[in-house]
Amino acid sequence: MTVDGAPDAGGRTPWPGVRTPLPGPRSAELLARKDAVLNGPLRDGGNVPVVLGRKTGHVLEDVDGNVFADHLSAWGAAPYGAQPxxxxxxxxxxxxxxxxxxxxxxxxxxxxxxxxxxxxxxxxxxxxxxxxxxxxxxxxxxxxxxxxxxxxxxxxxxxxxxxxxxxxxxxxxxxxxxxxxxxxxxxxxxxxxxxxxxxxxxxxxxxxxxxxxxxxxxxxxxxxxxxxxxxxxxxxxxxxxxxxxxxxxxxxxxxxxxxxxxxxxxxxxxxxxxxxxxxxxxxxxxxxxxxxxxxxxxxxxxxxxxxxxxxxxxxxxxxxxxxxxxxxxxxxxxxxxxxxxxxxxxxxxxxGGVLENARSMQRTAERVLGPLVEEVEQVGDVRSVGGWACLELVTDMASIAPAPAFQHAVHRAALRRGVLAISEPDKPLYRMQPPLTMEPELFEWSCEQVADAVREVAADPPEEDA
Ligand SMILES: Cc1ncc(COP(=O)(O)O)c(C=O)c1O
Missing domain, CATH: 3.40.640.10 (Type I PLP-dependent aspartate aminotransferase-like (Major domain))
Incomplete structure (x- = not known):
């Protein structure tokens, strides 16, 4: 979409791409400094292995030059992109x-x-x-x-x-x-x-x-x-x-x-x-x-x-x-x-077309992510409403016990592919919360990356702690 929130200064939003291991060297240094001074919950044990360098349109760039599709939108507080x-x-x-x-x-x-x-x-x-x-x-x-x-x-x-x-x-x-x-x-x-x-x-x-x-x-x-x-x-x-x-x-x-x-x-x-x-x-x-x-x-x-x-x-x-x-x-x-x-x-x-774009995200998430429930044992449920999508990852469908190790591995695999979404250690939910103005191509590409990340992890699932 080209509503006002899209690329800044008339430029094009850079496409996601990750070129260093995560965290990259500069992020690693800043994360270590953060862990020494910020309080408990903000020391997330490497859950988000990047430090924000800048934000443009619908992508986040870390201090090492890696670019991620933005599926946080500042937890919903930046619904029209970085700097509308x-x-x-x-x-x-x-x-x-x-x-x-x-x-x-x-x-x-x-x-x-x-x-x-x-x-x-x-x-x-x-x-x-x-x-x-x-x-x-x-x-x-x-x-x-x-x-x-x-x-x-x-x-x-x-x-x-x-x-x-x-x-x-x-x-x-x-x-x-x-x-x-x-x-x-x-x-x-x-x-x-x-x-x-x-x-x-x-x-x-x-x-x-x-x-x-x-x-x-x-x-x-x-x-x-x-x-x-x-x-x-x-x-x-x-x-x-x-x-x-x-x-x-x-x-x-x-x-x-x-x-x-x-x-x-x-x-x-x-x-x-x-x-x-x-x-x-x-x-x-x-x-x-x-x-x-x-x-x-x-x-x-x-x-x-x-x-x-x-x-x-x-x-x-x-x-x-x-x-x-x-x-x-x-x-x-x-x-x-x-x-x-x-x-x-x-x-x-x-x-603008913001509401329609949010509705089309729901259709895309249902089409690209929805079938994972049938395909992958550990995808217990996929839910989407408007510009919101969520995967509930489980050890198996019989117990539907949460699978935090699997979820974390999916989060890391998605990050390596250039998608930064929400995965918290204490919650059995992987959530995508993009800006409502995200271009349909970038949103669909992001869903495909998440689906591939799930398949990659399912091919060799990590052990869950007892
Ligand atoms: C439904 C709901 N209510 C209230 C809040 C609290 O808002 P704030 O973090 O701005 O205090 C949140 C934050 O995530 C929320 O999701």
């Missing part, structure tokens, strides 16, 4: 004009314009917006609003979802197994977690017959609401429309209808965490649009920054937000240049 020209110009113009300013006290036009634009784009019923800097803060604000507007204490969340790194949200974010948190798991009062639909690792089975994820709601109603929590004490449900960190899991329309029914019946607010799914990742402006959801609160982050300055947003209905006394935001929330960059990003999202 219109975003850069908007950020710079606003900064030249307004400098840094605190929107909560002294407003400027980009702040007002962004609020208006987000409300106009949002699902029906959303009338208000509030500033935030990070997704974590936006989700915290969503929880505050649900509690404030209902006067109720309990929040229902979903096992395996990720919402951020504050103490409260780390408790809500159970993507990491307790064993991986090194005695640092957080437990927050007023939070009740229930399973989220997962067809591949389904915690509930109804016996033979088609998969039906409304059984998760039966469990919620029959067990949790009867034995654990009084429905009238629940302020709201905190939910990702498609679970991202848990591995691109999308519930059925029937599940959404059932959850919405429960929310209506008991007066719960639906707090939709679209920090990762929102603004095109799922092939629609909001993942809520996939099912026509009508959230009370909708949270945005990541892609809202459009690769420019950091910002996030809290959107809500008149009922939840108009009379709220909650102080949301902070010093840096919606500084004018960030708002101007976000507005330029929304122009890219809504005026």
């Amino acid at each position: 020209r219109s975003v850069r110009a908007a950020v710079q113009t606003a900064w030249d004009r307004y400098g840094m300013e605190i929107a909560q006290y002294l407003v400027s036009e980009p702040v007002v314009a962004l609020a208006e634009r987000l409300v106009a784009l949002a699902p029906p019923g959303i009338t208000r917006a509030a500033p935030s800097v990070t997704g974590t803060e936006a989700v915290e604000a969503g929880v505050k609003l649900a509690r404030e507007s209902t006067g109720r204490p309990i929040v229902l969340g979903f096992l395996g979802q990720y919402h951020g790194e504050s103490t409260y949200l780390t408790a809500a974010a159970s993507t990491d197994l307790p064993g991986n948190t090194s005695n640092n798991a957080q437990y927050a009062p007023g939070l009740v977690l229930v399973p989220y639909p997962n067809r591949f690792r389904a915690p509930f089975h109804r016996g033979p017959g088609p998969y039906d994820d409304t059984i998760y709601l039966d469990y919620l109603e029959t067990w949790v609401l009867r034995h654990q929590v009084e429905p009238s004490q629940v302020a709201g449900v905190l939910v990702e429309p498609v679970a991202g960190e848990a591995g691109i899991l999308a519930p059925s329309a029937a599940w959404w209808a059932g959850l919405t029914d429960l929310a209506t019946r008991y007066g719960w607010k639906i707090v939709l965490d679209e920090v990762q799914t929102g603004l095109g990742r799922c092939g629609e402006v909001f993942a809520a649009d996939l099912w026509g959801l009508r959230p009370d609160v909708l949270l945005l982050g990541k892609g809202l920054a459009a690769g420019g300055q950091p910002l996030a947003a809290v959107l809500g209905t008149e009922e939840v937000m108009a009379g709220s006394h909650a102080h949301l935001g902070g010093t840096f929330a919606w500084e004018p240049a960030a708002c101007a960059g976000a507005l330029a990003g929304l122009d890219l999202l809504t005026s």
Whole structure:
């Protein structure tokens, strides 16, 4: 695609190519320096054996001159490529004009314009917006609003979802197994977690017959609401429309209808965490649009920054937000240049072929990666929604036990072929999260490299630790 995010300065995006062992010498030196000074989780034991040298269009170049297709997109925060020209110009113009300013006290036009634009784009019923800097803060604000507007204490969340790194949200974010948190798991009062639909690792089975994820709601109603929590004490449900960190899991329309029914019946607010799914990742402006959801609160982050300055947003209905006394935001929330960059990003999202490109990525991933499930024993599942694809790698289909050594080997083999995607030691998921503007040829080529990497590793699979 040649939307604004494509190659910088009118040049061509270089094609991926790896010419040194990984890490290359310069990367190795910087990684050693990093490991000596950065804190625990950032010492990743060589999981990402490259150091960024520069970013152009849809590729990343390391400090040794190796070039990789970018399947991180800054974890979704750079959805239009490395330096989208219109975003850069908007950020710079606003900064030249307004400098840094605190929107909560002294407003400027980009702040007002962004609020208006987000409300106009949002699902029906959303009338208000509030500033935030990070997704974590936006989700915290969503929880505050649900509690404030209902006067109720309990929040229902979903096992395996990720919402951020504050103490409260780390408790809500159970993507990491307790064993991986090194005695640092957080437990927050007023939070009740229930399973989220997962067809591949389904915690509930109804016996033979088609998969039906409304059984998760039966469990919620029959067990949790009867034995654990009084429905009238629940302020709201905190939910990702498609679970991202848990591995691109999308519930059925029937599940959404059932959850919405429960929310209506008991007066719960639906707090939709679209920090990762929102603004095109799922092939629609909001993942809520996939099912026509009508959230009370909708949270945005990541892609809202459009690769420019950091910002996030809290959107809500008149009922939840108009009379709220909650102080949301902070010093840096919606500084004018960030708002101007976000507005330029929304122009890219809504005026180009970005959404269609994301949908075509899904079709490509299904066509190129999908058949691996039949072909390779260790590919347990392939899931894709819009510009997101994920492989769940297992030791064998009978046990579907995670295969971290196999996954790591795939990650390394893909890197050697020039694809840098997401593979974390503690998660049985290999994920591709490209910029939504990635050229179709580069995306298809990347999927082919990943498929070849899987085949290479499957030909001589590594031993898994017992
Ligand atoms: C669904 C979801 N919510 C919230 C967050 C937290 O956002 P941030 O890292 O900007 O605090 C993330 C981050 O990955 C996320 O995926």
